[in-house]
Structure formats: structure tokens, C-alpha cells
Amino acid sequence: xxxxxxxKLVNVGFQYxxxxxxxxxxxxxxxxxxxxxxxxxxxxxxxxxxxxLFNALLLPAEGxxxxxxxxxxxxANLLEIRRRVGMVFQxxxxxxxxxxxxxxxxxxxxxxxVPPAEIRARVDAxxxxxxxxxxxxxxxxxxxxxxxxxxxxxxxxxxxPEVLVLDEATAMxxxxxxxxxxxxxxxxxxxxxxxxxxxxxxxxxxxGADRVFVLHDSRLVMEGTPREVFNERALLExxxxxxxxxxxxRDDLLAAGLPVSQDAMTCDALADEISRALTA
Amino acid sequence: MPIVIEQLSHTYLPGSxxxxxxxxxxxxxxxxxxxxxxxxxxxxxxxxxxxHFNGxxxxxxxxxxxxxxxxxxxxLRKQIRSLVGMVFQxxxxxxFEETVERDVAxxxxxxxxxxxxxxxxxxxxxxxxxxxxAEFAEKSPFELSGGEKRRAALAGxxxxxxxxxxxDEPMACxxxxxxxxxxxxxxxxxxxxxxxxxxVSHSMDDVAMYADRIAVLDKGSLYxxxxxxxxxxxxxxxxxxxxNLPQATQLVRxxxxxxxxxxxxxxxxxxLTKELVGRWRHEx
Numbered sequence: 001x002x003x004x005x006x007x008k009l010v011n012v013g014f015q016y017x018x019x020x021x022x023x024x025x026x027x028x029x030x031x032x033x034x035x036x037x038x039x040x041x042x043x044x045x046x047x048x049x050x051x052x053l054f055n056a057l058l059l060p061a062e063g064x065x066x067x068x069x070x071x072x073x074x075x076a077n078l079l080e081i082r083r084r085v086g087m088v089f090q091x092x093x094x095x096x097x098x099x100x101x102x103x104x105x106x107x108x109x110x111x112x113x114v115p116p117a118e119i120r121a122r123v124d125a126x127x128x129x130x131x132x133x134x135x136x137x138x139x140x141x142x143x144x145x146x147x148x149x150x151x152x153x154x155x156x157x158x159x160x161p162e163v164l165v166l167d168e169a170t171a172m173x174x175x176x177x178x179x180x181x182x183x184x185x186x187x188x189x190x191x192x193x194x195x196x197x198x199x200x201x202x203x204x205x206x207x208g209a210d211r212v213f214v215l216h217d218s219r220l221v222m223e224g225t226p227r228e229v230f231n232e233r234a235l236l237e238x239x240x241x242x243x244x245x246x247x248x249x250r251d252d253l254l255a256a257g258l259p260v261s262q263d264a265m266t267c268d269a270l271a272d273e274i275s276r277a278l279t280a
Numbered sequence: 281m282p283i284v285i286e287q288l289s290h291t292y293l294p295g296s297x298x299x300x301x302x303x304x305x306x307x308x309x310x311x312x313x314x315x316x317x318x319x320x321x322x323x324x325x326x327x328x329x330x331x332h333f334n335g336x337x338x339x340x341x342x343x344x345x346x347x348x349x350x351x352x353x354x355x356l357r358k359q360i361r362s363l364v365g366m367v368f369q370x371x372x373x374x375x376f377e378e379t380v381e382r383d384v385a386x387x388x389x390x391x392x393x394x395x396x397x398x399x400x401x402x403x404x405x406x407x408x409x410x411x412x413x414a415e416f417a418e419k420s421p422f423e424l425s426g427g428e429k430r431r432a433a434l435a436g437x438x439x440x441x442x443x444x445x446x447x448d449e450p451m452a453c454x455x456x457x458x459x460x461x462x463x464x465x466x467x468x469x470x471x472x473x474x475x476x477x478x479x480v481s482h483s484m485d486d487v488a489m490y491a492d493r494i495a496v497l498d499k500g501s502l503y504x505x506x507x508x509x510x511x512x513x514x515x516x517x518x519x520x521x522x523x524n525l526p527q528a529t530q531l532v533r534x535x536x537x538x539x540x541x542x543x544x545x546x547x548x549x550x551x552l553t554k555e556l557v558g559r560w561r562h563e564x
Contacts, residue, residue, distance in 0.1 A: 043426035242456035271534035
């Protein structure tokens with residue numbers, strides 16, 4: 001099991017300039033190397049603010065944020081931190097900077113001063129990872145939303161980051177686009193040990209995480225495995241959230257006396273349990 | 281009277297080298313007080329189609345009539361736009377006034393209503409979307425939370441008391457409770473005022489739960505229109521065109537694969553739950 005913390009927050013508070021409302025209050029958490037973490041919370045709960053602290057796009061007003069031991073408040077660490085923690089944002093149309101796919105993927109390493117031959121190799125490898133190599137010479141504007149997000153991820157991979165942060169990167173995509181992006185990052189985690197932080201409004205997506213953080217009104221109110229978090233139905237409701245549909249079904253079946261496992265939270269897992277119970 | 285779409289085709293940039301046929305030969309009627317769901321893969325023509333419902337786009341061929349009014353008639357357009365309220369994706373991006381009250385009043389004033397009537401409409405619309413006028417009317421739209429902004433934008437449309445409400449992905453990016461609140465609001469407009477609803481959505485569960493009929497678009501054509509039951513019983517075809525299925529339908533398919541003979545094509549989780557619990561009790 002991975003244990004070393006790659007991102008660590010200690011008593012972090014944050015407030016936007018000119019705003020009376022505190023965006024984050026006294027947050028302490030740590031994310032381990034190789035972990036998949038989901039951050040859920042209602043609109044305005046502070047999820048995006050939290051994630052922008054992870055690569056020093058925002059700096060804490062109180063407390064400290066460290067990435068791989070480096071304090072994000074020290075300007076000397078900035079480049080190294082940004083290289084390590086890559087962010088994918090919500091809108092697929094706002095993230096690609098050039099007109100051709102492979103130029104876009106090469107943009108990051110070029111900025112880092114990577115030699116041209118090495119850039120070529122990184123771009124090819126990164127496009128391979130997100131299964132977009134066939135589109136290398138295509139126009140980026142003609143891609144679907146899911147493809148654009150995968151190219152944005154490839155652009156980050158070419159900088160060889162250790163953490164990918166997805167700030168509702170699937171929110172504007174259709175179901176198939178969402179699935180493409182999700183399976184891409186989970187594969188990167190599985191095969192490359194990439195640490196993944198995903199902010200999401202889709203509770204089903206959080207089921208794929210090792211741990212889930214729940215934010216409510218600028219505070220971290222819950223943290224645990226998907227099973228632990230989604231069993232706290234009352235607390236979720238209070239936080240304006242909801243359990244995934246299959247978790248609710250599981251609970252309804254359990255309440256009616258059907259012997260299904262508490263671990264069954266997905267369609268396939270529940271189908272296994274139900275068919276076992278009904279044919280026993 | 282309904283919205284009647286007859287043999288509608290739409291080509292972007294016709295006659296140019298970039299001509300792109302987005303819709304071909306669509307015939308469809310939206311009845312009074314009906315809830316029509318519109319589903320389709322990205323690029324299937326959903327947004328192009330609904331922009332014809334109030335004359336924002338005009339047919340390249342074929343016709344669209346709203347309560348008998350032809351959208352191609354320029355002089356009817358204002359009347360058509362007050363009948364058909366259009367809520368685009370991320371409507372909160374279109375808030376622009378200094379206060380919520382003025383933003384919501386923009387539509388009614390544009391319709392030529394006097395100040396007193398506009399004020400009545402504003403407070404009625406704010407109450408409908410669950411924003412207390414006493415608290416919100418004088419606020420700047422930009423002080424509101426994401427969910428509140430969305431509701432304020434919706435109030436701006438409702439203040440025109442449209443007979444039909446056309447919504448493009450109205451729940452996108454909202455938190456689970458925000459989604460439920462918007463859906464409940466849309467459903468109550470239909471129930472209490474008989475407003476006809478056309479809702480484009482990627483969420484098969486939402487469409488399955490609320491729509492009377494579902495129109496399935498594929499590559500610019502109307503592939504199928506029918507009740508949720510008729511549409512979701514054709515799961516294999518929907519998956520083939522890049523769509524997914526309601527979660528209950530997914531589970532029915534997964535159970536059948538495992539040899540559990542579920543005859544009915546359930547698309548609502550509550551009904552499937554009843555069936556499963558019934559079977560369990562029967563087995564005992």
C-alpha cells in the first residue's frame with residue numbers, strides 16, 4: 001500500500017480577496033502517492049478552491065500546503081510544484097492552446113525547456129496513454145469533448161507529473177465522454193501509479209476512488225472509503241449530496257430482507273448479489 | 281395547440297464548401313402540457329432542433345408551427361418567443377443586470393408589460409423558483425451561489441409565463457440536491473400550469489423518470505419517438521448509437537445475463553425494487 005504523502009494540508013483556511021465569506025475553514029488532509037481521491041460537495045462548498053491550493057494556483061491564508069514536502073507558499077518551489085501537479089478543468093474548450101493536437105501536447109514540455117527529440121518521444125507516449133495517437137495531426141477544435149479532455153490530460157502527462165487533479169473535468173461531457181476520461185485516469189493510476197484527485201458532482205464516479213472527501217460549507221465534514229462515506233446517508237443529505245442509485249437500491253433490498261452484501265455498490269456487484277440471493 | 285414540426289431539415293452554411301446538414305426530415309409534435317425528453321449523442325442535432333422551437337433557427341426546408349404560428353413569419357416571431365421560453369445550457373452566464381429583480385424583469389418589460397405587471401411577474405417567478413423576493417430581489421446576480429444563479433436565470437424565463445418551456449441540459453454541473461430541486465420545479469410547472477416541457481438531457485434516469493415521451497436523435501435524424509418504456513426496451517440500439525441506459529435498465533440487463541428472468545423492461549429504480557422484493561418474498 002502507498003503511504004508517503006504527496007499532498008499535505010495542515011489547518012488550511014482561505015478567503016477570496018473582497019469576499020466576506022470564508023471559502024475554506026481549517027482543513028487538514030493528506031493524499032498519498034498512488035492514491036485515487038474523490039472530492040465531493042455541494043455547489044459553493046469549496047471543492048474547486050481546495051484543489052487550486054494543490055498546485056499553488058491559490059495560496060493558503062492560514063496553515064500550510066506542501067507538495068512532496070515543498071511548501072507551496074515559497075515562490076522558489078512554484079515551477080517544481082506545477083510540474084508535479086497537473087490540473088484538468090471543467091470546460092473542454094478552454095484548455096487547448098494550439099490548433100493541432102500534437103502541438104498542444106508538446107506545449108508544456110517545450111515551456112519546460114525539454115530538448116526537441118525528447119519532446120517528440122514524450123508527445124507520442126502521452127498520446128498513446130490516452131489513446132489519441134491517431135489524432136496527433138488533427139485539428140484540436142474538431143474533437144469531441146471527451147477527446148479534448150483526453151488531449152488536455154496528454155498535455156499534462158508530457159510534463160511527467162505525479163498528480164493529476166481533475167476539477168469536474170467530466171461535468172460538461174456526455175456519458176460516453178465521461179466514461180472515456182474516467183477510464184483513462186483510472187488506467188494511469190493502475191498502470192503508472194499516478195496519484196489522481198477528482199472533484200465531481202457524480203457520486204457514481206466517486207465509487208471508483210480509494211478515498212472520498214466530503215466538503216460542506218467550506219469545511220471537510222467526512223473522509224473515508226466510498227463504502228464508509230456512502231453509508232452515511234443522513235450526513236450526505238445534510239451536505240446536499242446523495243448516495244449513488246445502486247447504493248440506495250442495496251439499502252432498500254437489505255431493508256426488505258434480501259441478503260445482499262454491504263460491499264455491493266455498482267450495477268455488476270449488485271446483479272451478482274441479487275442473482276445469488278434469488279437462485280439460492 | 282401544439283408545436284408542430286414537419287419535415288424539418290436544417291443545413292448550416294448552405295451552399296458553401298462548409299455546408300453541414302445538421303437535421304434531416306424531422307416530423308414531430310409537442311402536445312400541450314406534454315413532457316418530451318430529447319436524447320442523443322453529442323452532435324446528433326439536439327440543440328439545433330430545439331432552437332427551431334422559437335425561431336432562433338429557421339428551417340432550411342420543412343416547417344415549424346407554434347400554436348399555428350409559422351416561425352418563418354418575421355412578424356410573428358415576438359409572439360412565438362413569448363409562447364416558447366428557451367433555457368440554454370448554463371443560463372446563469374446570461375445574467376447581466378445589476379439586481380436579480382431587474383434581470384428577471386427584462387423579459388416581461390421587453391414584452392411591453394407595464395411596471396406594475398412586470399413587478400407582479402417578477403415576484404411570482406422568484407417564488408416559483410424558490411428564491412424569496414424579500415431576500416433576493418435587490419441582490420446582485422453575481423453574489424448568488426451556482427444553484428441560485430441557475431434558478432434566477434430560470435425565473436427570468438418563467439416571468440414571461442411561457443406556454444412551453446424548452447430546456448437544454450438544465451441540471452448540468454449542479455449538485456445532487458440542486459438537480460432534484462430544478463427537476464421538481466420543472467415537473468410542478470407542468471402539473472400546476474400545464475406548461476409543455478421539452479428537456480434535452482444526458483441523464484437517462486431523469487428523462488426516464490419524468491418524460492411522457494422521448495425523442496431519440498441520431499446523426500441529425502429522428503431515430504425513434506415513444507414512451508420511456510418503448511424507448512428503453514431498445515437498449516442495444518441506444519448503446520450502439522453512443523447513449524447509455526437508465527440505471528434500472530442497466531441492472532435488468534445485468535440480471536438477465538446472469539440468468540434471472542426479468543420479463544418487464546423496467547426503467548425506474550423504484551419499480552424494479554418492488555419487483556425484486558416481490559420475487560424474493562415469493563421464493564421464500
